[in-house]
Amino acid sequence: MWAASPAFRRRLFLLRSLSPSPCAALPGNAACSSSPSPSTSIRVNAMSASGPVYEADAEAVVRRITPPLDRARHKGQAGKIAVIGGCREYTGAPYFAAISALKVGADLSHVFCTRDAATVIKSYSPELxxxxxxxxxxxxxxxxxxxxxxxxxxxVAKWMERFDCIVVGPGLGRDSFLLDCVSNIMRHARQANIPTVVDGDGLFLITNNLSLVEGNLLAILTPNVYEYKRLVQKVLNCEVNEENASEQLTALCQKIGGITIMRKGKADIISDGKTVTQVSTFGSPRRCGGQGDILSGSVAVFASWARHFLLTNEYPTEKSVNPMMLGCIAGSLLLRKAASHAFEKNKRSTVTTDIIELLGKSLEDICPAGH
Amino acid sequence: MWAASPAFRRRLFLLRSLSPSPCAALPGNAACSSSPSPSTSIRVNAMSASGPVYEADAEAVVRRITPPLDRARHKGQAGKIAVIGGCREYTGAPYFAAISALKVGADLSHVFCTRDAATVIKSYSPELxxxxxxxxxxxxxxxxxxxxxxxxxxxVAKWMERFDCIVVGPGLGRDSFLLDCVSNIMRHARQANIPTVVDGDGLFLITNNLSLVEGNLLAILTPNVYEYKRLVQKVLNCEVNEENASEQLTALCQKIGGITIMRKGKADIISDGKTVTQVSTFGSPRRCGGQGDILSGSVAVFASWARHFLLTNEYPTEKSVNPMMLGCIAGSLLLRKAASHAFEKNKRSTVTTDIIELLGKSLEDICPAGH
Known part of the structure; x- marks a missing residue:
């Protein structure tokens, strides 16, 4: 069901989108886009840990990893996502993350939260x-x-194996007992090989307990400027260095054992310690709270799609690409596009719900459902 | 109030829609469409238990059983539906089923659920x-x-006789005490001759206790691919056989005493152990959770309309048609049409609520309210 034409496959959008070689900027370059040698990915890795950050060909990534809509598929086959978050204080964030996953195209979206939060989150939408x-x-x-x-x-464990990705953190709060329980859930997810996106208070949790993600190649962190600062201080024992942003991010990923980090900002810079790339498509000047939650839910869906795509892909050169990186690239672009559309329509009054409503149109513009 | 012109009646859409005879494909065939002999239904039964599955003339069924909107009618006369489901964990499913019943055209829609679920379901809509x-x-x-x-x-019993159909299962959960109580409700509904659609966790319940539906000619099961597999294993003691899908479905219905089963899939195959037909109008490639709940609520309304239509119909040949089959055919078509419209509009971001919003337009396209 993931089949595409050989000609399309040969274009190897994925590698090009991550590759820092000059051909990345030349979509028509046949020498780069056909029959890459097995050394391509090694070159990518070797070259990209230092030097300028190249813009990802994010639209190509979205098109490549988004699964075709196949009439023969059953409920759940386009993705089952779970958000771990939502407490007495916060209910919006887990809702935003979970509903975004559905709007991007997942079939089922779960939320695991406290009792107080559950009634409210349920009442936001019967879809969750x-x-x-x-x-x-x-x-x-x-x-x-x-x-x-x-x-x-x-x-939670009895559900875990059904999920294609979990998001830990939106609206989690900082209650010590709750965070202890969530640590257990993260350990269980890791044992079960479930990709895990960590955002918000989940980043507070892991910054104080790095072993929860250390060496987990299926973990993605999506820190904002403050969360990134704390992470750098804690892990690298220094301050954020804007002049060598990509090197510092790469070093941070390496130090935590090759996890993927998307450092959110004017451009979202993404690395797994080997490769580094960025997405800087302009989104919206509006900074309403909740956009990070949309991003974490979207990244979860794209990362699971990318993982499935690469697992079932027969091109060995594509197999060496990190699906967690692809998930970040795709999620970043989609949020930026949707935020841009929402701002165009609602200007200063744009709120998170307006952006969520435009995820579908934004994905359709990039990757029509009938493709 | 169910009167239609004699000419219209003589077209006997119902029988044609279920009949596997060649005339089913020839709407203008006067020999088939006028004065059918009493043997028509027998022939239908005898011919259809094996061989190819014929597509139902589902639009004709919808038009035939949907009651005219008569200004002299009172609240409740277009149908009173109840959904038994909704627990601490699930609230979306019973809401989808109940609101769909209203959107198809029932006058009143009830939900019987746990206290935890009730507050949330009430908050989704003041209509229920x-x-x-x-x-x-x-x-x-x-x-x-x-x-x-x-x-x-x-x-529940003090309400039961007011209902034209009940739906057991959406969001019911699997708590043993709750399922015991629901078993009692199902037995009571049967004694009161209330048609009963069983879906979701209701199918889990009856698969483990077949006597709840055995021989109940007013029972409809609507299993998806996984639920159907469990049912076949339990009742027929074998695996699902795709090559003889219609024969196996027919045997399954017979083994459970002539109940009606709609096996959901790419085509919905429907049988009551005597007749078998299918609806394969293309709906949507999107498989978001909740579409089965729309279907169960819609089938409940159409089955009750079909039952009323046949009970008040003076043509003996039409009386032999099973109204539960007609309910399934009509519900299947309507969901598929609505899902198709919703996908056209929302593409990959289509969620269940989007489909529910288009039930009305879809029914209007087939069967204008002024007809």
Whole structure:
């Protein structure tokens, strides 16, 4: 079902989109776009850890990894995503992440949150499956902690293998008991080989406990400027260096064992410690809260699509591409396009829901459903 | 109020839509469409249990069974539907089923669910009547079980005779106490001769307790690919056979005593153990969760309309048609049309709510309200 014409395959958009070689800027260059030798990916890796950051051919990535809509497919085959987040204080963020996953094209989107949050998140939309199973310290006595923690893990674990990707962090809060439970969930997801996008308070959690993501090649961190600063301070023991941004990001990824990080900003810079690229398509000057949640939900869907695409792809050169990088590139572009459309329509009054409503149109513009 | 012109009646759309005879494909064939002999339905039965599956003339069925909108009618006369489902975990599914029933044209739509689910389902829409009366094990002590179970049955029973059809299963969950209570409700509905559509977790319930539907000619099962597989394994003690799909479905219906089953898939195949037909109008390649709930709510309305139509119809040949089959045919077509319109508009970002919004237009296209 992922088949495409051989001619299309040979264009190897994926490699070109990540490659820092000059041919990346020359879409018509036949010497670069056909029959690459097995050394292509090695060259990419060797060249890209330093020097200028090349813009990803993000539209090509979106088109390449987005699965065709096949009439013979069943519910769930276009992706099942889960968001771990939502507490007494925050309910919008997990909703934004989960509904964005559906609007990008996932078939099913779950939220695992506290009881208080569940009623509200459910009421935002009947499209989500919301599990009211997390607990905060105030609702658990000291004596109950162990049994409650174990029950929560059992509940989530029975669902885990069905998910193609999980998002940890939107609206998670910082309650210590809840974060302990979520740490267990992250360890379980890792054992089950489930890709994990970490954002918001999930980044607070892992910054204080790096072993949760260390060496996990299926982990993606999506820090904003403040979260990135804390991460650099903690891991590299220095301040953010804007002049050597890509080298510092690359070093950070390497230090955490080859995880993928998308440093959000004017341009989103993305690295897995080997390759570095960026997406700088202009989005919107409006900075309403919630856009990071859209991004994490979208990245989750694209990363799972990219992973599936590469696992079922027969071109060995494409197999060496990191699907987590592709997920970031695609998610970044889509949010930027949708934010741009939403701002054009709503100007200063643009809110996150307006952007979510335009995810579908933005994807359709890049990658028509009938392609 | 169900009157139509004698000429229109004589066209006997219903029989033609189910008949595998060649005249089914020839709408203008006077020999087939006038004065059918009493043997017509027997021939239909005898011919259709094996061989190719014929496409139902589903548009004709929708037009024939949809009641005219008569100014003299009162609230409730176009149908009163109840959905039994909705628990702590699931609230979207019962909402989708119940609101779809209203959007197809029922006058009143009820939901019987747990207390946790009720607040949320009520918040989705003020159009539904939501009864917070079911209980899950966690909220009932062992000593209370019998009295709570009895109270739940009494509560539902006092409403039951008002309903034209009930839908059991959307978002029901799998709690053992709740399923025991729902088993009692199903037995009561059967005694009261209320047609019953079983979907989702309702299928899990009846697969483990076939006596709940065995021999109930007013029962409709609407399994998806996984639910159908479990049903075949349990009842026929074998695997799904795609090469003889219609024969196997027919055998399954017979084995459960002549109930109606719609096997959902690329084409929806429908049988009552005597007749088999299919609806394969293309809907949408999008497989977002919730479409099955739209279908169960729509089938409930159409089955009750078909039953009323046939009970008040004076043509003996039409009386032999199974209204549960007609309900499935009509519901299948309407969902497919609505999903097609919704996909055309929303592409990959299509979600269940988008499809529900187009049920009305889809029905209007087939069967204008002024006809």
């Amino acid at each position: 499956i919301v599990h009211p199973i997390l607990e905060e310290s105030y609702s658990v006595s000291d004596g109950e902690r162990e049994s409650v923690s174990s029950r929560i893990l059992t509940e | 009547i939501v009864h917070p009366i079911l209980e899950e094990s966690y909220s009932v002590s062992d000593g209370e079980r019998e009295s709570v179970s009895s109270r739940i049955l009494t509560e």
